[in-house]
Amino acid sequence: DxxxxxxxxxxxxxxxxxxxxCNHSTISGTDYIHWYRQLPSQxxxxxxxxxxxxxxxxxxxxxxxxxxxxxxxxxHRATLRDAAVYYCIRTxxxxxxxxxxxxxxxxxxxxx
Amino acid sequence: EAQVTQNPRYLITVTGKKLxxxxxQNMNHEYMSWYRQDPGLGLxxxxxxxxxxxxxxxxxxxxxxxxxxxxxxxxxxxxxPSPNQTSLYFCASSLSTGELFFGEGSRLTVx
Numbered sequence: 761d762x763x764x765x766x767x768x769x770x771x772x773x774x775x776x777x778x779x780x781x782c783n784h785s786t787i788s789g790t791d792y793i794h795w796y797r798q799l800p801s802q803x804x805x806x807x808x809x810x811x812x813x814x815x816x817x818x819x820x821x822x823x824x825x826x827x828x829x830x831x832x833x834x835x836h837r838a839t840l841r842d843a844a845v846y847y848c849i850r851t852x853x854x855x856x857x858x859x860x861x862x863x864x865x866x867x868x869x870x871x872x
Numbered sequence: 873e874a875q876v877t878q879n880p881r882y883l884i885t886v887t888g889k890k891l892x893x894x895x896x897q898n899m900n901h902e903y904m905s906w907y908r909q910d911p912g913l914g915l916x917x918x919x920x921x922x923x924x925x926x927x928x929x930x931x932x933x934x935x936x937x938x939x940x941x942x943x944x945x946x947x948x949x950x951x952x953p954s955p956n957q958t959s960l961y962f963c964a965s966s967l968s969t970g971e972l973f974f975g976e977g978s979r980l981t982v983x
Binding site for chain 2: 802804809857859860861862863865
């Protein structure tokens with residue numbers, strides 16, 4: 761089962777940090793965790809991915825639990841432009857894209 | 873510019889009239905896939921292709937066909953569309969070990 765579990769929605773104030781959780785308790789040792797987000801009226805876009813270590817890029821940080829059963833996407837300072845649906849997915853061994861399950865994601869609302 | 877291009881972007885058709893949604897990428901990606909997005913159901917994968925002439929079913933393949941004769945193209949074929957295939961469709965591509973790039977979507981209505 762390649763499913764992940766995310767809260768349906770979260771709210772944040774602008775310029776506050778946001779922590780978006782994802783549960784992937786059945787993950788195998790070689791599955792990567794990828795995060796995508798979908799802005800209104802657009803296709804999904806890549807945010808970040810990782811395997812075991814925490815990862816940072818210009819958009820966000822990804823914190824992966826030591827047992828790899830969960831991860832957290834961190835937006836350090838939310839802006840109104842970060843309001844989107846965020847998807848956490850598992851990819852195949854060594855990051856190979858194969859059969860992917862996106863689910864319904866977390867809808868993030870950002871308010872002034 | 874690196875991109876995934878879908879056509880048509882919008883289509884209204886009638887039940888039973890065969891249609892094809894095209895998807896083309898200019899990044900020499902091996903992997904391509906199709907998704908449908910419906911309210912409350914999120915993104916669901918229809919078919920994917922690991923490379924030319926290699927395709928496999930996703931979670932919701934019923935009523936759809938695909939082909940991958942060239943690396944850059946991955947058309948989605950609805951042989952006999954039905955109203956329950958009214959949806960927003962996305963095509964995506966990636967290197968076999970990389971981030972997915974999505975098209976802008978094709979909104980299909982089947983009457």
